[in-house]
Amino acid sequence: MISGAAVLLWGVAALLGTAVLAIAESRRPGSGTGLIYGLTLGISAAVLLVLASRIADDPVTPSTAALPLGLPWIGAHFRLDALSTFFLVVINFGGAMASLYGLGYGRHESAPHRVLPFFPAFLAGMNLVVLADDAFTFLLSWEFMSLASWALVMAHHREQYNARAGYIYLVMASFGTLALLLAFGLLAGPSGNYTFEAMRAASSTPLVAAFVLALMLLGAGSKAGLVPLHVWLPLAHPAAPSHVSALMSGVMTKVAIYGFIRVIFDLLGEPAWWSGVAVLFLGGLTAVLGILYALMENDLKRLLAYSTIENVGVIFVSLGLALAFKANAMPSAAALALTAALFHVLNHSFFKSLLFFGAGAVLTATGERDMEKLGGLIHRMPFTSFAFLVGCVAISALPPFNGFVSEWLAFQAILQSPDLPQWGLKVMVPAVGGLLALSTALAAACFVKAFGITFLGRPRSAVVELAHEVDRCSLTTMFILAALCLLAGIVPGLVIDGLSSVTLPLIGSRMPVQMAQPWLSIVPIAASRSSYNGLLVFLFIAFSASAAAYAIHRFASHALRRGPAWGCGFPDVVPSSQYTAVSFAQPIRRVFGTFVFRARETVEMPAPGETGPARLHVEMHDVIWEALYQPVARAIDFATDHLNHLQFLTIRRYLTLVFLFLIVLLLVLALWP
Structure with missing residues (x-):
């Protein structure tokens, strides 16, 4: 009987075959957009069916497969266990939704031959990373995933700043792979056994464990978007096509x-x-800085990209809590924290994909990403507006949607911190809890701005006047994700119980069975401490809203008066009298801007009697980029400028240089203890 891992490898092969087919189709007059996205959708759906059958039958017992590829003495090993099954569900469901969206969105693609071959290859690379069971296969798949996504980032390379985004992404990806390579080298040790099974069986000294943790934070953290390794993310994600950004x-x-x-x-x-402590600190810092940067953005896709950094910070806060609780033999609290992290992984894949699809719909209809040129789209794109609103409410962690549940579980894990024995954790966990609460409040403000400036008010440019609703494939995709955001918030116990097979092997414990609770409530630790019922909250909100609407229409005055909307005291009803994205963020910029952005405002007031306009200039800086990355870039430029003359040496000087280096190497070997 073929193992589950082998079946999934056939799915990966099918995706790679689709990429090859896309190259062949690009040579023909028709672009083959519908064919390629249709095949990718079908393959992702088939993989999801295989994973669903495994979850229903036996999600715990690992399934393995091996191929005679890779390193000669190892080969290529693949493993399907509970952890990889969960992340494969996230990958292939996201791939299916992006493919369905691409069936409509891809018709407007200006250069489909630059997107179609790399889209299924990107999905294949992500599947291979999660299936890999040895370091060589993992790193090879990781690099393949990075290069395929880089090609997608560079699809519109002629647009302004896209080439720079691709270059920075490639540099950061190479840096992250180097860190991962060193981490796996330390785990393999002197024996050089790079299989995960051998690494799992070996024991690491505290010093090696510390280096591995630091290298994983650099390698995986740079790809995830941890601060201060996040600089590529707000450049690369907006540069890619919207379904690729999702x-x-x-x-x-x-x-x-x-x-x-x-x-x-x-x-x-x-x-x-x-x-x-280390993971908690980086997670809390990432959550707050990510959402602060998002609040300052006017570009809708860059705002969503910075918001991803904030959500990655939330996930790492939960992972840091799980590490702290696991180290102190508190398995129930560790299982709660890890479940919160994994639940937020799933939730973020739902609502962030939905929001990027909504941004893609706006871009298709208007050709604009700048919120200062949008507004009033709720009248021209009502379905997109509704779906985007659901995503905004979900990502703002408001009940009854799914974002609230995972962040509520994270806060419940934070409340277990008084039982931790170390004073460092006793101080760090509440402080990070405060940062998490601050980031949640700022996220709500951020997405009030995103939805309000983009969809409400009056149109700020002529292109908005001509906007219309997008195609049915795009709308169907957004409404599926909107429904899942609501469903995961109403019946979260189903997801929590499904995650128990993941937490049990990693932590040695699981959360209590949730679906056995009355009225579909969820109980993180015990009913005497806390519980939450998403279904009752949803019914209460629906009943209250319906009753209020009925009361207003039934008992309000029948005398109807229509007048112009309040324009902040301005007599002329013009779009310029509305709030803008910059003015909306001004109070928060004044509170945090001096420290975080080194913001400075300059006001130019005309002299009395002059008719010139008053002007406000706002100057902000990316402190992390200027303090960390610009000095490195300047040092590299300086070194390359001064070493450039080496390529013009004569043969005699080249031989002299080689001889000198050989002498130095021999001296090093002779003096080596």
């Missing part, structure tokens, strides 16, 4: 999180308590 933001960052969980929770062994 995959990169909603799915690829989760592949990086999978790599971190696989190594730190599975291969490295028992963690030390201080590892939780």
Whole structure:
């Protein structure tokens, strides 16, 4: 009987075959858009059916497969267990939704031959990373995933700043792969056994464990978007086509999180308590800075990309809690924290894909990403507006949608911190809890801005006046995701119970069975401490809203008066009198801007009697980029400028240089202790 891992490898082969077919189709007059996205949709759906049958039958017992490829003495090993099954569901569901969206969105693609071959290849690379069971196969798949996504980022390379985005993405991807290579080298040890099974069986010293954790935070953290390794993300995600942006933001960052969980929770062994402190600190910092950067953005897709950084921070906060609780033999609390992280992985793949699809619909209808040129789209694109609103409410962690449940579970895990024995954790966890609460509040403000400026008010440009609703495939995709955001918030116990097969092997414990609770409530630890019922909250909100609407229409005055909307005291009803994205964020910029952005406002007031306009200039800086990356870039430019003359040396000077280096190497070997 063919193993589950082998069946999934056939799915990967089918995706790679689709990529080859896309290359062949690109040579013909028709682009083959519908054929390629249809095949990708069918393959992803078939893989999901295989995974669903495995979850229903036996999600715990691992399934393995091997191929005579890779390193000569190892080959290529693949493994399907509970952790990889969960992340494969996230990858292939995201791929299916992006493919369905691409059936409509791809018709408007200006260069389909630059997208179609790499789209299924990108999905194949992500599947291979999660299936890999040895370091060589993992790193090879990781690089393949990175190069395929880089090609998609560069699809519109002639547009302004896209080439720079692709270059920075490639540099950061190479840096992350180097860190992962060193981490696996430390795990393999002197024996050089690069299979995950051998790494799992070996024991690491505290010093090696510390280096592996640091390298995984650099390698996986750079791909996930941890601060300060996030600089590529707000450049690359907006540069790619919108359905690819949804995959990169909603799915690829989760592949990086999978790599971190696989190594730190599975291969490295028992963690030390201080590892939780490091992950907690970086997660809290990432959550707050990510959403602050998002609030300052006017570009809709860049705003969503920065918001991804915030959600990655939320996930790493939960992972840090799980490490701290696991190190202190608190399995129930560790299972709660890990479940919160995994649940948020799933939730973020839902609502972030939905929001990027909504941004793609706006871009298709108007050709604009700048919110300052949008507005009033709720009248011209009502279905897109509704679906985008659902995504905004879900990502703002408001009940009864799914974002609230996973962040509520994270806060419930934070409330278990008084039982931790180390004072460092006793101080760190509540402080990070405060940062998490701040990021949640700022996220709500951010997406009030995103929805309000984009869809409400009056049109700010002529292109909005001509906008119309997008195709049915795009709308169907958005409404499927909107329904899942609501469903996962109403019956979260179903997801939590499904995640128990993942937490049990990694933590040694699981959350209590949730579907046995009355009225579909969820109980993180015990009913005496806390519980939440998404179904009752949904019914209460629906009943209250319906009763209020009925009361207003039934008992309000029948005398109807229509007048112009309030324009902040301006007599002329013009779009310029509305709030803009910049003015909406001004109070938050003044609170945090001096420290985070080094923001400075300059006001130019005309002299009395002059008719010139007053002007406000706002100057902001990316402190992390200027303090960390620009000095490195300047040092590299300086070195390359001064070493450039080496390529013009004569043969005699080249031989002299080689001889001198040989002498230096011999001296090093002679003096080596």
